[in-house]
Amino acid sequence: MTDFDAATRSMIRANQANWDERTPVHVASEFYGLDGSRAASDWFAPFEWDDLGDLTGFDVLHPQCHLGTETRAFAERGARSTVGLDFSAEAIRQARRIAADGGLDIEYVHADVHAAGDALSGRRFDLIYTGKGSLCYLPDLPRWADVLSGLLRPGGVLYVVEFHPLLNSLGPVPRPGEGDELLLRNDYLSGRGAVERDARRTYTDGPELREATVSYEWRHGLGEVVNAVIGAGLSVTKVRETELLPWPRWGSMVRADNGWWRLPESAPRIPLLYALRAVKPS
Numbered sequence: 001m002t003d004f005d006a007a008t009r010s011m012i013r014a015n016q017a018n019w020d021e022r023t024p025v026h027v028a029s030e031f032y033g034l035d036g037s038r039a040a041s042d043w044f045a046p047f048e049w050d051d052l053g054d055l056t057g058f059d060v061l062h063p064q065c066h067l068g069t070e071t072r073a074f075a076e077r078g079a080r081s082t083v084g085l086d087f088s089a090e091a092i093r094q095a096r097r098i099a100a101d102g103g104l105d106i107e108y109v110h111a112d113v114h115a116a117g118d119a120l121s122g123r124r125f126d127l128i129y130t131g132k133g134s135l136c137y138l139p140d141l142p143r144w145a146d147v148l149s150g151l152l153r154p155g156g157v158l159y160v161v162e163f164h165p166l167l168n169s170l171g172p173v174p175r176p177g178e179g180d181e182l183l184l185r186n187d188y189l190s191g192r193g194a195v196e197r198d199a200r201r202t203y204t205d206g207p208e209l210r211e212a213t214v215s216y217e218w219r220h221g222l223g224e225v226v227n228a229v230i231g232a233g234l235s236v237t238k239v240r241e242t243e244l245l246p247w248p249r250w251g252s253m254v255r256a257d258n259g260w261w262r263l264p265e266s267a268p269r270i271p272l273l274y275a276l277r278a279v280k281p282s
Contacts, residue, residue: 003114008139011194012087012112015137017212019088022202023067027094031204031247032069034098040073043132045244046258048161051277055079058126061151063113064134068095068106074129075104085119087112114143117150124153131162131275132246133172136217139194141224145232152280158234160276164241165189165221167272172249173203180252182268189221222274234278241271 004012026032033042056078062071065084075082084106086092092110099106111119113134128148138144148158163172169188171178186195194216200208222239229236244260245253249272253261263270 003143004139008194011139011216014212015215016087016112018209018215019066019086020090021209021212023088023090023094025202025206025209026067026204029204029206031206032067034067034069038069040069040071040076042259043070043246044073045161045242045246045260045273045275047240047242048159048275051238051240051275052127052129052157052159055127059083059124060127060129061085061116061120061125063116063128063130063148064137065095065108066091068098068108070129070132071095071106071108072099072102072104074127075099075106079127081105081107083107083109083120083123083125085109085111085113085116113138114140114147116147120151123151124156125151126153126156128152128156128158129161130158131160132273133163135160135162135220135225136168137215138220139218141220141228142231145228145234149232149234149280152234154280154282156280158229158276158278158280160225160229160278162225162274162276163245164271164274165219166270167245167249168219174249180250182270187219190219190224192219194218225276229276229278234280236276236278238275238277240275242273242275243269243271245272 058079059081060074060079061083063085065071065086068084071084092108095108165188169184169186171185198214243262248261256262
């Protein structure tokens with residue numbers, strides 16, 4: 001993180017503090033269902049497993065893993081080793097406890113994703129899985145892509161599943177008193193720097209934050225993500241866009257066949273989530 005300018009370093013530290021304070025709220029929330037009401041598989045769309053295939057014998061890394069709610073799925077699906085990495089010390093502490101309570105052999109590393117290469121001491125992985133609300137906390141996508149590319153073995157796969165930039169433009173969470181209208185409120189494209197947010201509530205249920213309420217997010221269009229991955233020497237093999245979300249962003253959303261949510265038939269069909277699969281050349 002030392003390569004960033006002082007202002008960016010300060011914003012990343014603010015995000016760390018914000019996620020440290022969010023963690024106990026999320027642990028206790030119904031949203032994450034850590035009481036057993038939600039399985040690890042609930043956080044994955046069916047097409048993700050089609051794209052990932054058999055994980056038996058794979059070494060898997062999940063950067064920006066938060067509580068490890070998705071990380072658990074890789075251990076459950078036969079990965080040889082599973083590693084989660086996050087910059088929040090409190091999230092890592094809770095993720096370790098959750099894995100131990102579930103009898104899962106998962107290693108969790110406390111580190112910023114920009115320093116993942118040093119933190120993992122030259123280790124290499126067959127699969128790096130990341131996304132669903134992580135890229136917006138990255139100020140420099142080319143640097144992020146270079147770091148992850150360096151952690152892949154030849155033939156290894158980077159799989160990104162992320163909320164679509166269009167969803168971010170519409171607003172990933174409702175504003176007070178907001179209706180179901182699809183209104184553009186935020187930039188789709190990058191270029192105007194970080195967006196400061198000061199919010200006492202997170203995207204989950206639960207009590208308000210008390211102190212570290214400020215966080216910073218960076219906009220990244222889909223083209224920017226693709227170009228960063230290609231620029232890191234990876235070959236993009238698939239890009240998907242889907243109307244599905246794992247939670248009901250708008251009150252009018254209806255359940256899809258897989259239990260996720262989509263807008264009703266009367267609404268426009270728009271992408272709310274995307275997936276990108278890229279391979280490191282052998």
